[in-house]
Amino acid sequence: MASSRLTGGAWGRALTWGPLPFLVVVALLVAAPVLVSDSNVFLLTGILIWAIFAISYNLLLGYTGVVSLGHAAFFGIGGYTVALILVKTGLPFVVAFVAAPLVAAGAALIMGALALRLAAIYFALFTLAVGQIVWSVANKWTDFTGGDNGLNVSAAAIPDLISSRVEFYFFTLVLALFAAAILYMVVNSPFGFTLRAIRENSNRVEFVGIPVRRYKLLAFVISGLFTGLAGSLLALHTNFVHPENLFWLRTAEVLLMVLLGGFHIFWGPALGAGVFLYLENQVRNNPYDQTLALTGLAIGGLAVVVAILFPLGIGGLLQLAGRMAGGVGGESGAQPPGPQPLALRWRTAIAAVRQRLGVRDKSSGGPTDSQG
């Protein structure tokens, strides 16, 4: 019993902030260039970039209960900012790289300030519309953005220090850990707990005297900032920006990553990004896929399965496994003190999910219900 309970705790902590599993994962990531092939280092870099995007997106979806359908715009704005500054001006790399997330955050401030006046479904549709405006401009303003041809970011514009695959991988790894650390601190700060309270019942939070919309806006801007960082990293990673990365289907892909990994766990979205990109890579490189693009079957099928059967994602399944291994008594005070003990997490997760998945409301059914 005791050992099985330990297993349960370990399963759960592996997904939360238990320091040992976290350190093991970081050590593996650091050692990855030695352990895996060059092409897999490239894949891993992509996974880290999308993981930043997914964790930033989950600050809104999972922690604040806000569903944005326009986030690909910030991803694209980050990429285009770094690319345009490097291609069109003689400004140094650092300027371009620092400007990218800031410009994305500025765009998020504008979109968020307008959109957050709207209730759930209208909010989602508004972010979709604004995202598509940005996409149209990138897609059609050929003289400035290169339009449908995209824009090449020449390797010469990238500093020597991070120009090789492995060097750029470490650059991305450091920034991904930095971004994750900041976001982790955000969600576990009083601000972050207020966001969760807003997610559960924004009216009550409003009654306490907290300016809900301003809190949501700040979360939106922080999310946009790191999404822009991810976008600029992708531009440097692929040496290329294209309007496709601003299209609304990109946002849907990130939504899938977040839900696939588990939106109620901080690391869930990163796990989801990894599984998603690994799967996509496997399908795309299989010999049968040369003439038929079968990725849609894999990714689309995954989306349907997650939506219908596993809205809690892989993280939820692992927690369930841990819970079963841990037995019913596992929720006593035996858990080590941490930011959020497993049992508490599990209970709140289940309670939250029950509440959020249950037939709670008559009309729109969204997690946000802030009638402006």
Added chain:
Amino acid sequence: MIASLSTFGDCVTDGACLVNTGLSGLSVAMVLFLIASGLTLIFGVLRIVNFAHGTLYMLGAFAAYWVVSRMGGTDGNFWIALAVAPLVVAGIGGLVEVLLLRRIYGRPQYLQFLLTFGLILLAADVVRLTFGTEFKLISGPGPLSGSVSILGRPFPEYNLFLIGLAIAVAVGLWLMLQRTRLGRTIRAAASDREMTSALGVNVGLLFTVVFMLGAGLGGLGGALDAGRPVTIHPIMDVERVLQSFIVVVIGGLGSVGGALLGALIIAQVSAFGILLLPQFSAAFAFVIMAAVLLVRPWGLFGRPLEE
């Protein structure tokens, strides 16, 4: 830019060009209305934002292609295809509703987004596997492939037929909603689901019927566009689905009359916008959508959602 300004000016001052462009816009508007009315009906009753609605449109085009290619490309077969395609798509819609959508009613909206996103990708690849990857074209409805002269300019007969058919469908839809028992039930469910259910209406069945109806309308739009003819391919819906979302938002989520008005506005904006600012006519439609959401989120004809 100056060239396009003068193109726009020339056309607006030239009566024939004005009428011709206006009628072209109208024929687009009517197809757009058919697609959007399906989308708005589904939202009004099921409260589902069906991002896969464009997929139903795409399936309609492929169903029409399938019928025509099976029966040989003679003239009359397109008309049979036009009758069969919406039924096929309605059937597929029924399956999707019963097997999948039904499981996420009342759940958070992001699950609807995720599910319908998955369906977009799945359907596109299933179609690719079934029909191959090359682009398809229907050889057009023979009897109406000519054009008539309007104010001295040629205008495709088929587009006139589109306008007429869509008006007939719109009237039929209106009569159905206003005058029949099914229509009354649909309107009742759209305004108060729980009460409708409490009064003994089989809401589950009603949802299936409404989704099939909406899917059929989307499929009809696809089949009509296929006869225009436009190239048929698995991602032909990308543009149309977004247009129909714009239309539905402008008119008001759930309002069929609003969808008609929205379709007229958006089709004319893009018909004339392409003369004025060819690069940004797509962006312009989204600007209108965003503006409507800010000023009047429930659209021109819709009603505010009860929270």
